[in-house]
Amino acid sequence: MEYLTGVRKKETIGFDVLKEMKTSSETIKVEGALHSIRRMGEISFLILRSREGLLQTVHEQGGSGFELTEIREAVFVTASGRLAEEERAPGGVELRLTDMRVLSAPEQPLPLAISKWKLNTSLEAKLNMRSVSLRNIKERAKFKIQEGMVRGFRDFFFDQDFTEIHTPKIGSKGAEGGSNIFKLDYFHRPAVLAQSPQLYKQMMVGVFDRVFEVGPVFRAEKHNTKRHLNEYTSLDMEMGYIDDFGELMAMETGLLQHIMGLLETKYEKELKLLNVKLPQTASIPCVRFDEAKQLVAVKYQRDIRTPYDLEPEEEVLIGRYFKEEYDADFVFVTHYPAKKRPFYAMEDPQDETYTLSFDLLFRGMEITTGGQRIHAYRELLEKLEARGMSRDGLEQYLDTFKYGMPPHGGLGIGLERLTMKLLDEENVRETTLFPRDMSRLEP
Amino acid sequence: MEYLTGVRKKETIGFDVLKEMKTSSETIKVEGALHSIRRMGEISFLILRSREGLLQTVHEQGGSGFELTEIREAVFVTASGRLAEEERAPGGVELRLTDMRVLSAPEQPLPLAISKWKLNTSLEAKLNMRSVSLRNIKERAKFKIQEGMVRGFRDFFFDQDFTEIHTPKIGSKGAEGGSNIFKLDYFHRPAVLAQSPQLYKQMMVGVFDRVFEVGPVFRAEKHNTKRHLNEYTSLDMEMGYIDDFGELMAMETGLLQHIMGLLETKYEKELKLLNVKLPQTASIPCVRFDEAKQLVAVKYQRDIRTPYDLEPEEEVLIGRYFKEEYDADFVFVTHYPAKKRPFYAMEDPQDETYTLSFDLLFRGMEITTGGQRIHAYRELLEKLEARGMSRDGLEQYLDTFKYGMPPHGGLGIGLERLTMKLLDEENVRETTLFPRDMSRLEP
DSSP: OEEEOSOOOOSSOOHHHHHHHOOOSSOEEEEEEEEEEEEETTEEEEEEEETTEEEEEEEETTTSSSOOSSOOTTOEEEEEEEEEEOTTSGGGEEEEEEEEEEEEOOSSOOSSOTTSSSOOSOHHHHHHTHHHHTTSHHHHHHHHHHHHHHHHHHHHHHHTTOEEOOOOSEESSOSSOSSOOOEEEETTEEEEEOSOSHHHHHHHHHHHSEEEEEEEEEOOOOOOOSSOOSEEEEEEEEEESOSSTHHHHHHHHHHHHHHHHHHHHHSHHHHHHTTOOOOOOSOEEEEEHHHHHHHHHHHTTOOOOOTTSOOHHHHHHHHHHHHHHHOOSEEEEEOOBGGGSOTTBOEETTEEEEESEEEEEETTEEEEEEEEBOOOHHHHHHHHHHTTOOOTTOHHHHHHHHTOOOSEEEEEEEHHHHHHHHTTOSOGGGGOSSOOBTTBOOO | OEEEOSOOOOSSOOHHHHHHHOOOSSOEEEEEEEEEEEEETTEEEEEEEETTEEEEEEEETTTSSSOOSSOOTTOEEEEEEEEEEOTTSGGGEEEEEEEEEEEEOOSSOOSSOTTSSSOOSOHHHHHHTHHHHTTSHHHHHHHHHHHHHHHHHHHHHHHTTOEEOOOOSEESSOSSOSSOOOEEEETTEEEEEOSOSHHHHHHHHHHHSEEEEEEEEEOOOOOOOSSOOSEEEEEEEEEESOSSTHHHHHHHHHHHHHHHHHHHHHSHHHHHHTTOOOOOOSOEEEEEHHHHHHHHHHHTTOOOOOTTSOOHHHHHHHHHHHHHHHOOSEEEEEOOBGGGSOTTBOEETTEEEEESEEEEEETTEEEEEEEEEOOOHHHHHHHHHHTTOOOTTOHHHHHHHHTOOOSEEEEEEEHHHHHHHHTTOSOGGGGOSSOOBTTBOOO
């Protein structure tokens, strides 16, 4: 009988290890994609790309003991040679080749010049050829940073004793109501795709006290803007036994501190590649919705046209105001009007026009919506009635409250937007692996 | 200006900390749900439940300085008192109450006796009242163990230098083909829900070398069995530069070792609650598909009826065989017939009837399908043609190969099934937070 006993030790060595080793007396083997070739007469510089970055390898005609016959850009190879210091090479080392073998070769030359430092092509072209354009080192780095943010999110909430959950994406009713719901046929019954895990995460607060989820959400919104996606990754949390909704903002501040700390220590390479300056998160200012509107109306001489909502332009101005006045990249805007918040939002007992809720703006764009929720069964029923909403499809959600729920609240963060703002991108598609919008369903 | 500066320190203390403290001279405050009440004349034992477990609190009429008027089962409270050792109480401590305040009260008594050690009700009832039934300590523990498995999965692959990705769940074409695809209307265009992240994770191997994803997958399969779900959580990985498909099985063995190790150290409480004995993962036997069929046919005197596939009953017998003969809970079954594998599966060059692929059986049930994939563009085209499959909707997938891809392979694990087998459950719905099947779309 044959047995598997655990991870197999590889013969090849990673680029990062080589960059630590500096030199080798023995032959070393690596693997990678041929990122670019520069031929200088007898000498050729062959840059390899792996998940860890770039490695310079050098071939000398006659001296290397083999010919570069099959070797061309975009082949995948294993390469052997001696390691030597070379300060002009990436990471200060180069591999002086004694062998290079092709594992796999492309059928056609690459359609994009991915080895250029900056990929000089349109967003459309990049998205159409996603599996090629991301082979560019800087394009790829965006998604490593995105990985770091998700990782930081989970690590932080595990530390805070939250439980990770996985809630269904097909359901019988949307969480927020409204028309922006994708519908599907579920074995001849009408079903919808989840707009958010809202109702489920609340239902789980009575079980686990504190929960979080990372998963896709679906919005059939009919606008094509630079900041909207029809499918995105939502970072959600919900926590019980809160004293007030300020506790949620305090928690999110802690989260952002943790994420930035993780990026700084574990994603240094990518931050440097993309020239990202991490924002200050030690203290985040907090302003009431109506006050924020007033502040920017005065400072930037702007009429208030929509008293119950923030226009995107107003968000930009609030961001600008807090940058100029307080050097803050983040600002919590609190007490949104009840009119514009969903039925489960808790109203401010001091003034029921407003809710105990907030948005977090990052450089002038909303990246989080959160707040305290109604936990009393009767209040929920009254709210539904007042809004003329049906209880259909909400039975089990409402039962959860009938049998008791602690005071609680939570928030959701749009991952791609958070990445977009951190990387100072103009379009959320730049930081979405495979965007879905009104005109894009592929790749 | 008000500022948020980070996580707020709570006044209340967690049960686990109390169980370490043993006694206190000062008053201590906790929060929780009133799990059960036992009245013994003047003395009442009020068991609180929090995410950390149970805590006994004691009220003495006259002695505690307050009356138990509003206090009844299922209220959510804060409680204050002095901590004392009490060996008969959970965790060896009890809180001698001086105060108890109701944060929130249920409208109706609980419909299930959740404070019973074993929740004595049907699966249907448990699922219909999910947010209540999971308040039972043992029911809840299943999903903590499930959390641990996902956590172990990610930690392991981060350690192995994989990149986490998030791929879209709405697309234009299913990965595996076939009829078990949910269809939806995407802005008046036909779209489908992802059966797996297969094509996307392969496309990302050329970018990140090694990737993983944890996310929902959707299967419109029309059978209602104890082991099928129409939506489940898939743990997927895909890795480049593999020497052979054995490397994938070696990696999965390492993964299982890591997961079991994590459960043993961090989820000890839940393992004990559910009386789980962790399976041996130090070495996992491996057998060819045709050989496995033969072995059980001989030992259990059973005719081979389907030469190209394993019947569920055969999987059970293979599991039984390897338990009896090798005391193994896991067994890799390799070289599945090409007929039953998708178009991207690499055929065995030694015999093209078979593929370089495997399933992992855990206690007689398939929990993983994996294998090496075709990486040569022309081979992929030939395979599609041989199967009479159209390239429609596969353009960008195929382009990835046209521009070169390293040898690679991967695997997918069904999270709920893995949990089910570990916990020795009979029905996968027992280990699914909110199951979706042909008749269930709620809660």
